[in-house]
Amino acid sequence: MYNYGNALEYIAPPIFAPIVTIEYPIDNTTYIINVTALNYTTSGSSPQSCWYSLDSGATNNTLTCGNNVTGLVSVEGANTWIVYANESEGDIGSSSTTFYKDTLPPIINLTTPTNNTHTDVIQNFTATFVDGGGTDNATLYIYNSSDDLVFSQFNSFIGSPTSTELGIEYNLSIDDTYTWFYNATDIYDETGGSQIFTIIW
Structure with missing residues (x-):
């Protein structure tokens, strides 16, 4: 409120956009479960x-201000979730999290x-490995008929890369039909196997 001579003029305080804070899921975090909730203030x-x-x-998607969201489905890999809020003058505040x-x-x-x-020559048994969290290790297996x-x-793997290639040399040397494959484990101890290939010496 300001006094201009004998007149008083009311100056409304400025209105700012709401401050939004996402509390869960946490930014730059890797989850080994399906994230189903979005909590904010x-x-x-x-x-x-x-x-x-x-x-x-x-x-x-609309929501009731102040209510958290449940029953969501996150995608494999990167997710960016955003919450928006606006006030009566139309100023919009937002917060985002990438997990x-x-x-x-x-x-x-x-x-x-x-x-x-x-x-009939030495082979380099090669495979590629992709994992969103990072591949920790891999093992080559070779079986005879x-x-x-x-073998x-x-x-x-150094640094648990999210995408990498590995080749291991081995000389089969004995005439036979062999099968070979890789198993790999990521940094969260999830283990998977490749398809099985045949090689004839």
Whole structure:
């Protein structure tokens, strides 16, 4: 309120956008479960309407201001969730969180030698490994036609890469039909196996 001579003029205090804070899921966190809840708080100006997005703002869903959201489904890999709130003058406040969901074991693709390869030279048994949280280790297994394990080798990956390639050389040397594959474990102890390839020496 200001005094201009004998006249008093009321100056309304400025109204700012509501302050939105997402409390769960936590930003830059990897979860090994399906994240189903979105918890948030608002402060400052009282919000008149609220809404949220589960796809970086591409689509929106309305919600009752002050109510958390449950029964959601997060996607494998990166998720960006946003909560918005606006006040009576239309000023919008928002908060976003980007988190990662990793409930699957590493994806393994055998590359060389190709399936049903005929060979008489040393082979580099190669595969690619992809995992949202990071692959911790992989093991190559080679079996002969009698289903005896003739070779295995464990490899630990430095830095637990999310995408990498591994090749292990081995000389089969004895005429036979062999099968080979990789198993891999990610940083959350989820283990998966590749397809099985055949190689004929």
